[in-house]
Amino acid sequence: MNPTELERRALSAVSAAATSDELERARVEYLGRKSELKLALRQVRDRETGMTLNALRERLERAIAEREAELERAELDRRLAEERVDVTMPGEPVPRGHLHLITQIRREVEDIFLGLGYTVVDGREVETTHYNFDALNFPPGHPSRSPLMTLFLDEETVLRTETSPSQIRTMEAQEPPVYMVSLGRVYRRDTPDATHTPIFHQVEGLAVDEGITLGDLLGTLDYLLKALFGEDRSTDFRIHHFPFTEPSVEAYVSCHLCDGSGCTVCRHSGWIEVGGSGMVDPNLFDVVGYDKERYTGFAFGWGLERIAVLRHGIPDLRELWRNDPRLLEQF
Amino acid sequence: MRAPLSWLREYVTVDASTEELARRLSVSALEVDRIIDVGVADIDGNLDRFLVGRVLEVVPHPNADRLRVCQVDVGEGDARQIVCGAWNFDAGATVAVALPGALLPTLDVPLDERELRGRLSRGMILAEDEVGLGPDHAGIMLLPDTLEPGTPLVDVLPIREQVLDVTPTINRVDLLSMVGLAREVAALLDGELHPPEPEDPEVVDREPVEVVVEDPEGCPRYIGRVFRDVSVGPSPQWLRSRLHLAGMRSISNVVDVTNYVMLVYGSPLHAFDRSKLSGGRIVVRRARPGEALRTLDGVLRELDPRDLLITDGEQPVALAAIMGGEESEVGTETTEVLLEAANFEPLGILRSSERHALRTEGSNRWEKGVDPHLAEPAAVLASRLIVDLSGARLTGHVDVHSGLPERPVVRFRPTRASRLIGMEVAEAEQRALLTRFGFDVSPEWEVTVPTWRARDVTREVDVIEEVARAVLDRVPHTMPLRRHVRGRLTKEQRLRRVVEDVLVGAGLSEAYTWSLVASDPRPDAIRLPDPMSADQAVLRTTIVPGLVAAARTALDVGADAVRLFEIARVYLPSGERLPEERWRVAGVVRGGYATVKGVLETLYGALHLELRVERGEHPLLHPGKAAVTAAGWLGELHPTLLEGTWGAFELDLADLFAAVPERVVYEDVLTYPAVRQDIAVVVDEEVEVGALVDAAREAGGTLVREARVFDVYRGEQVGTGQKSVAIHLAFQSPERTLTDEEAAELRERIVAALAERFGARLRS
């Protein structure tokens, strides 16, 4: 037997094998029990021939293993090529819930103010007229005190008409400085229409410290408005009047639909009114026992539904309370 | 309020466009809702085509009964022939003429020279509605005969007008007047103010005017003036036009004067037909029980003893400050007028106005607190106009008051203003601003408030507001220094978010439902005494009914896999003034008991809590499929509530969160392997699998790492009334590897305990 010749023939047979069957036949022929090589190995008498033939056997075994891997790989490639799917077919559904849009905005506002170092306060919804009106400096005869505008439980108890009672309760509970926001439901005797529901949500903000200025209020609201409506918006502030702030300021943001040039959403003014704010009236500090010479503060109270309908273009605010999944699942 | 610009600019000279003016006012004074364009267009010399004309000759149209042919001098030398359909004038009348080419707001195309029934018409004699100056089309406008033909009409009448539609805040009743607005414009835009300075007519043939104010608190001032020889008729065109542009209707010269002067000064007036005042005098008092008054709107009103009345000494003749009586109304027959220029206390007027559900231009001002000093200039201007327009004589005057209020004096620190605003405003500028707003500022900064702001400005901070609003546009945007802030959510707030997120992850969508409901399972739930509707009458003590309604909405629009939750307050009667408000989480999910329990197991797991339930009952639940937990309840919804099979739960969040560990402490489950064993025991059907698991844990002690039911089998092999419960057990020690012997012993102890407690037989 000529090892060189044998090796040439064997390697050629291995590389010619196109299937695993053919490869197996080649293996049996060249490395099987009755193969020329195995027979020769059994008859080896001298060390040198033994080493030569064993080396040959190892080389053949390696060649077969390599060829086998090649064939397997080719087989896998072929199978994978046949296993195509229509990648545009839908996936298996995984149940997915949705946070209500108002909750999403509530969290957004909370996170904005947490980032600024404010705390979040949970106020209460049923309030005494003391916290809802008197302590907030509502004069006698203010329209909000009328049962035509407010839901009374009895003469001295109301469903809060704004989140502002949380200002008084927070200040009563702690010394300055105060940096807090409070979000929740408020109640008004409003006939439901596209822009009113008798129950809606507000965010109240309050900052009381030494040296708080009107500029701080405007800067904070400018930051909030741009965070909510986009950095490219402009903001505008105009004088207003509220019982619990002096001076009072109404905040506006440039209309996102017409970019300020005028459309029906902004009533052709280019501006959208977002909500009220102002410098805390010193009478409130008297109520809670803060030193009104030493401390100043600002506060604001905005409607979350209003932010939602303005920002997302929802034509009718009542839809946010109708729980139609077709609407809830858009957000 | 609607403020025509031509009127406003009569009282203030300012170098600013209407838009600039509106912008400045809206930032620093009051809300400008919009600018309304009225009248004829100011393009391509259109205004030049509107002229004053004098009618020289009027003859009937030969071919048309309803038309006349007029020769009109419009200052061109030759007269113009104009065919006209109006009959309220004759030769010599001074009229308003539009020339051919004129663009009229009521026409789509320019006016044309044209033949009307064979006669050429070279223009049009104008009625007020054709140029936006009024609603009337019955006749053409008649102008004062002193006007020269050819005078541009725009110099005489506001045919080209812009009207500011403004809404002052409740504290700025002074801005519900043309003079107030003009003063604000002058101050904010550095204009020159020239308010009307009418000359009071002389009193002739003086007669006494008897006015008795029995309630000086309700009526701190009452000026009564008497006029004789009054000739009531239509108002001149300028007056009609101004009222129209201001949004009011022209009624008659005398009534129009009262409305006009109210718009000028913001202090409402009223005119009575004096001959109808049977007592011949004025007595201001509260109503008496049983009294009634038919007001100008024709409504007979039962009066409340709290209502303030103007009476004639016998009968009520006006609901004070709100509306006059029909009986004493000024009409065409009226020849004697008693003019009321008074002042009324706001709160009582507001209450009366609410009681009678009657709001008028007058009450809208009085309820905000009108400056009592204004009664006098209002009386003077009204007298001047009544005398001038109705040919009347002023014959009597009385002014009843017990001293007018002093102007408040406020100590003011300009440095404090700059500090609060957050910007250095020069002292000279502050002084100039305050002065322009009508404040008197002493060299020592003692600030005396003008009478028209006396109710609103009483403290230093109120004066600071005056400076702040004027410079609002310039205030720099800054952030508070926040040297001591510690902003983070509380544990409960963080966990609320976890609950929201876990439920959303479990496929539930969040709903928002009303906290006011039609009815509540708890009979003592708080009920509103005067709800808006029967649907929103009770403060809920449970959220699930709202979610049931929301689920029905979802079904109605075709959703099928409905899974809803809500986190909200409930309002539990507490025996105190205020109810106990508790945060709850509730859910309604399509599927049975196992579905809802699966949701809660996921939720509890996420909170590191074990969900332990006991059989329970709840009015909203299927009686056989109801369970309670330490924090609330869960179960299958009672089938009468919603068609199909539904699970529901409601948990009190404070109770739920109370057991949530502050932090999870590491337990060694890695070092030594667990030994796992399954057992199946046969027990009576009534035995709850939870009890088996509890007993297994108890018997096995701390080495039981897991004990969980994974199968329940009923059938012939276990016999009727029995079930086979398969329990997966895992034993593990944090200190060593348990031997097979130890595991076998634990297993035997458990099997023995189950046999003893529940008669459980081990299935092979």
Ligand SMILES: [Zn+2]
């Ligand atoms: Zn717009």
